[in-house]
Every structure is written in C-alpha cells, then in structure tokens.
Amino acid sequence: MSAMTETATSAAAPAKPLMARINWVKAAPWLYTIALFALWELLVIALDMPPTILPAPTDVFAAIAKYWSPIWKNSLQTLYTTTMGFAIAVVAGLAIGLFIGWSKTIYAGLYPLMIGFNAIPKVALVPILVIWFGIGTVPAVLTAFLISFFPIVVNVATGLATIEPETEDVLRALGAKKMDIMLKVGIPRSMPYFFGSLKVAITLAFVGSVVSETVASNYGLGNMMSSAQSQFNVPLVFAGLLMLAIEGIAMYALMAWLEKRMTGWAHRSTMAQ
Amino acid sequence: MSHLVSIDNVDMRYGGAAGTLAVSGLTMRVDKGEFAAVVGPSGCGKSTLMKLVTGLHIPQTGVVIVAGEQVTKPVSIVGMAFQNPTMLPWRTTLENILLPLEIVEKHRHRLRANKKEYVEKAENLLEIVGLKGFGSKFPWQLSGGMQQRANLCRALIHEPDLLMLDEPFGALDAFTREELWCVIRDLHAAQGVTIILVTHDLREAVFLADKIFVMSARPGRILKEHRVPFERPRDLEVMYQSTFNDMVHELHGEIAKARVVA
Helix, strand or coil, rough: HHHHHHHHHHCCCCCHHHHHHHCCCHHHHHHHHHEEEEEEHHHHHCCCCCCCCCCCCHHHHHHHCCCCHHHHHHHHHHHHHHHHHHHHHHHHHHHHHHHHHHHHHHHHHHHHHHHHHCCCCCHCHHHHHHHHHCCHHHHHHHHHHHHHHHHHHHHHHHHHCCCHHHHHHHHHHCCCCCCHHHHHHHHHHHHHCCCCCCCCHHHHHHHHHHHHHHCCCCCHHHHHHHHHHHHCCCHHHHHHHHHHHHHHHHHHHHHHHHHHHHHHHHHHHHHHH | CEEEEEEEEEEEEEEEECCCCEEEEEEEEEEEEECCEEEEECCCCCHHHHHHHCEEEEECCCEEEEECCEEECCCCEEEEEEEECCCCCCCCCCHHHHHHHHHHHHHHCCCCCCCHHHHHHHHHHHCCCCCCCCEEEEEEECHHHHHHHCCEEEEEEEECCCCEEEEECCCHHHEEEHHHHHHHHHCCCCCCEEEEEEECHHHHHHCCCCCEEECCCCCCCCEEEEECCCCCCCCCCHHHHHHHHEEEEHHHHHHHHHHCCC
C-alpha cells in the first residue's frame, strides 16, 4: 500500500523525483569511495605526479587489468594464509580466553605475559618463524595467527570477568557449580564480546600475513608488492594495496554479519522494531 | 520449635581479621510460613544477612540454621530476588524462569524428560503474577515492573521453602510497586512459603510482613522486633489507617535514632 502511494505522489509531484527517491544513507559508502578516487585522480593531474611516485586511480585500474592473472593468484594466496591464521586464532583465542576468564589466579598470572607478548612487533618474529618453518605459507599463517589472537582472548576473558555478581549469587545459592555458571551465564554472555572482537582480529590477520609475505615468501600480495616495488612498478604496488583493501572490507563485512546473526539479542535496539 | 531460619549470635567480618565487621551479635528467628521484613539504616548489613541465610557466606562466629541444618554451603531450598532483575538477555522470559531447574540437583536430571510439566508450572506462575502470554518475549521487551514479576517467578519455580527478597521493588514506580506488593501478598497466602524481605521502604514492610526486624547501623544487629497486628488478608486500604501510620512512624523514629548513634 505505502509503496503504491509513494510512487503515486512522486509521479504527481515531478519537482524532486530523483533526489527524494535515493536512499542517501545506503548510497553514501559508494559515493564517498567514488569521491575519494575522483579527488585522488584530480590531485595527480593537478600536481602532475609521475606514476612512479603516485599513480592515478586510472593507472592503478589499468595495472589491475593488465596483471590480472598474478594479482588474482596472489590475492587468493593472501586470503588463504589470512583466513587460515585467523581460524587458528579464533579457536586458540576462544580457548585461552575461556581458560583465563575461568579463574582470577589464572587471569592475574597470564595477563601480564599476554600483554608483553602482544607488545612484541610481530614482524620481528618472522625471521624466527622462517628459521623454524622455512619461507612461504607457514610463517604467513602463523604471523596472521599471532597478531590476531590477542583481541579475541582479551574480549572473551572480559565477557567472562564481567558477570553481574547478583546473577552469580542467585545461581550459587541454588547450588550451582563453577561449571554451571560458566555454561549458563559466562559463555553466552561473552559471545557478543567474542564476535565483536572478530572484526578487529580479521583486519589484524591481514596485517600479519602481508608482513610475513613481504619479508619471507615467494607468494602472496605482500611478495607481489615488494617485487613490483623493486622494479619501480608503482601502479602494481597500488593495485596490490587496493586488492588488500577489498579483501579486508569483504572479510570485515562477513564478520559483522556473523556477529549480528549469532548475537542478535545484544543488538536490541534494531531487533525490537 | 518450628523455626525455619534461626540465626544465633553471628559475627561476619569481610576481608580478613582487620576487615570491616558487617554484622555482630546478630540473632533472629523466622518461623515456617512467616513473612518477615528487615529494615534499617543503609549499610547496616542487610545484604550480608541475605548471604548468611542463603549460605553464600559462612559466618566466622555463631550459627545459622536453616530448615534444621547448620548452613555450611549454599542451601538450595531458597529462592532469591534482587532489586536488579538480572534476567539473562539471550533467553526468553520462560527460559529465564526455568533456569533454576537446570541448576537445582533435585530437578536438573528430571527437566528434560518432564519439560512439559515444568513449562506448565512456569506458565501457571506467570499467570499468577499477571504475565500470562509473555513467556516467549525476551526480557528487554518487558518493562521494569514486568521483569521484576518474571524475577519473582524465577525465584519461585523450584518451590523453595524460603524466599529471600532484597529490595525487589526499589527501582519501580509507586503504582507498580503497590501492585507487586499485592502479588507477593497473594503468593505468600497461596503457597505458604516463608519470606524474608529486606527493604528500605517502611510502608512496604508494615503492609506485607508479620514480623519486622529493625537493624542497627554497622556492625548490624537486631535492635527491635515488632509484630504487625493487622489482620490478613490485608487490603491496600489498610495503609490509610492511623494505626498503620503510627507503626510506620515508630519504625521511622527507631531507624533515625540508629543512624544518629552510628
């Protein structure tokens, strides 16, 4: 009904037909992206930049078309190492997070260690991983894992550590064991924290895998970009960056969707309508 | 000798030997089926009393006996409700109410096989508190008063002998509060459950209770015990009688004095 009346009114009042019908909020991400590329193109033209310093978007897109086969192969390789590392991080992060959140002593003991470990730049670990596993896929997967599991651990542990004391009292007064409280309250409660952390973790995983590929691999976007850079093929470097950005956005969107699917009860404002 | 709860000369200190003494020389008895209210200045150890009776805290000296047994671990014959309804947001109201059954030893092994019987019981309770048909709603879809009603159902689902209420109506508006007073009054009359209500609201205490304990400021002990003389069943009208107001006034005076002493 409303759709019919809407079209009827827009037909009756042709003064503002197009502008009113566009959902600006939905269109905004696309418009802003196009605007960024347009601005970039104009800047390159205005400053007369040589493509070896800052290639225009049109050069970058041309490079993507020209080198499509290697770009595609290396993009898949990077996506593969990243998701592998991320998957290990999810399993390990969930397990360690639950373990840490289980008891105050374990929390107190492991937390400083975790922080110290997280403070180490992961790029410094790549040479060690290479000594152990050689160059290629394995160090990239492991770097992605090492860099992305920390936020998962912290978030899961936080979810467990912030159970309301009243809820705990109600259950403990009924004779609940620690395990009961964990299963009935702790774990469901930490799920929104967990799924929220996945969005942070997946983008970090890309950082890890690309760093490792740049330093120690013959495959992947990291390796492709570093060899393109050594040949002064700057448009190809930017093409690699663009592919990384696209993969990152896609995976982030997947995680955000998953979060909404799995923990809809935590997003009550949108569910209530 | 039909005391359901009997507390004898109990001291409870938090945080080791040098910690704060929350209650000291606490002695009180509540009979089976009785409705007792505990009032006192803030910080007088009312919540400590709750935890002592439910076995969440074990006193350093003195004895707490519930249902003929000395309390040394959580007693599962109690139901608890706090000011904060603490409904779990990922469960529907009905699933929230069934939660204690998944914990209490007596029921947890029967739950799966007898689910229908328990759901029926929960729906029956929902109807009593005026939430018929709301079982499938999530807690955040309910108003504060409705959540508190559901909270009462959860406290009662495992048919506890003793119901401990820690200011369950504190966060509600005056009209909802009066409505829930009547709900509690009727539940008490219908189910024969023993109730200990901790509250700041003196009118609430006088309206609901058979017996009122006045606690001193920290460290808490019982200053005085009042019998409430009004006939049951009580109507909300009772609150406009002068004898009712006199009693509230007297309690108010005692608590004001206890505050000054502290």
